[in-house]
Amino acid sequence: MMRAKIAVTVDNFVFYKIKDTYKIALVERKNEPFKGHWALPGGFVDQDEDLPDAAKRELQEETGLVVDKTQQIGTFGKPGRDPRGHTISVVYLSQINGEKDLIANDDAAKAEWFDIKDLPKLAFDHSEIVNFAKQFL
Template identity: 45%
Template sequence: MNAEPETARLTADVVVLGERDSKPHILLIRRGKEPYAGHWALPGGHVNVGEDTEATAHRELVEETGLAVQDLDLVGVYAAPGRDPRGRYVDFVYAARVAGLPAVTGADDAKEARWVPLEALLHMRFAFDHAQIIRDAVQAAL
């Protein structure tokens, strides 16, 4: 049996946590493109040729939200088959904490960027496996 080798694409996403009035918030974007146009997601995107995944995370965060952070910590690598309808994607997920809730603006392929209280996440529809990634990142942070 001659199976074609599977080619994986690399992405990087960022879980940014902030706080207002002692309530934790997470920074989300609303996707402007398919797949999952209109769904909420983490800021992030494709790794460019020759680019480090952490550099991708910093770049995509600025491009999609206007927010720049100093330090990122690796949350984990998500690579389960079927996590993206476009094919095999391996996602390097990073986390950052910021003071307060800095101003953000949706840009690039993000239709909107918004700080959302953690308690509101239960009622939101997420793209890809981002609900699981958020749970993992928040659990690690608390």
């Protein structure tokens, strides 16, 4: 029996709270799939890379944010969530103290803070991930 090739990615749910409002960091994708759509910062795990290190690296590459602590909160792997093939994403949560400047880089065309109650349409299954992550706020 032939085993399917499965890719592993990490996604970052990074937020801060101001008064009664939560803001989360999103990036606009520079490349297909979902070019021009907003998504959680993240990407593929490199060979021999630990998952939390991959999450921190991808976050820094796409937004310029550096976080010391991050917590794994879930795993998403429904077939079809990524049109490139079966991809399992490990999601990390990080809280920062107040708004920091975001600098889009790597495969992010833009990086911005969004009110969690007023998000754009998100790529992949990132709306499902955001809804899941809200329980940790």
